[in-house]
Amino acid sequence: MASQLNGKVAxxxxGSSGIxxxxxxxxAAEGAIVYITGRKQDALDKAVAEIGGKVVAIRADSSIVADxxxxxxxxxxxxxxxxxxxxxxxxxAFVPLPAITEEHYDSIVDTNLKGVVFTVKYAVPLLSEGASIILTSSTAGYKGMEAFSVYSATKAAIRQLARGWLLDLKAKKIRVNVISPGMVDTPAIDGLVGDPNAAAxxxxxVASQIxxxxxxxxGDIAAVAVFLSSDEAAYINGVELPVDGGASQI
Incomplete structure (x- = not known):
């Protein structure tokens, strides 16, 4: 079977953990030249060894424009x-409304919203005609969740960015789509809760409700990202795709 992303630059x-x-x-397995970013060099080095293929790691914080x-x-x-x-x-981060601080707000918004805006803005001169942009949102972006309001608001905003950007970029036929995962079994989930037993x-x-x-x-999310990046999805533009086992539909 032919590789879906053979020769593409991604x-x-x-890219050093989780999704x-x-x-x-x-x-990389589908034939792409892959660049990944992350904040921690040791995690990036480990990721490069795991990924294999043509991969380049660049230490960078997405909330910092210079990076x-x-x-x-x-x-x-x-x-x-x-x-x-x-x-x-x-x-x-889980923070209820009475406990929200300026520091919490800035940290979440700077990474999840500002970071996405400028990640895409500075990519534009390099994007080829017909390129694929995929934004990670969350089902939290359209469901109320206790102590998760700032995070959820940033993810809701991602959906609206996609609607505007597909129009801004239509001259180059660049597609902009959104993946909205539900809960994903990643180290970030364990870190979010803190206690391993509580996380389990x-x-x-959550699994009992899905x-x-x-x-x-x-890997469930990665499979969707591969599809949206491939020529098989050449006429899919502006969608938000929940990847949550059906939880948001009931």
Whole structure:
């Protein structure tokens, strides 16, 4: 079977763990030249060893514009173009309304919203005609969740960015789509809860509410990202695709 992304140049932000790492692995396996970013060099080094294939890691914080400019300078110098952009980097924290601080607000918004805006803005000069942009949102973007309001608001905003950008970029036939995962079994979920037993309990509870009877694995999301990046999805533009085992439909 032919590789779906053979010869394409892809960037995955937040590519050193979780959904980003699983997607970078799939992109590389499908024949893409893959660039990944992350904040921690040791995690990036480990990811490169896991991904294999043609992969380049660039330490960068998506909330810092200067870092993003450096990322795209590297891609321009090494590859000259970008065919797939998976703007995936994000952070989360449970904080109820009375406990929200300016620091909490800034940290979430700077990474999840500002980071996505400028990740895409600075990619535009490198994007090839017909390129695919994929934004990571969340089912939390359209459901009320206790102590998750700031995070959820940033993910709701991602959906609206896609609607505007597909019009801004239509001259180059660039597609902009959104993946909205439900709960995914990643290290970030464990870190979000803190206590391993509590995290396991939360996962089990959420799984019991999902028609397919389990929470997602990172590979479930990566498979969708591969499809949206491929020529098979050439006429799919502006969609938000929930990848949550059917939980948002009941």
């Amino acid at each position: 960037l995955v932000t937040g 980003g790492l699983a997607t970078a692995k799939r992109f 993003l400019e450096r990322v795209y300078a590297t891609i321009r110098d090494k590859s000259g173009r970008l065919d797939v952009l998976f703007a995936n980097a994000g952070i989360a 309990g939360m996962k089990a509870h 028609p397919l009877g389990r929470i997602a694995q990172p």
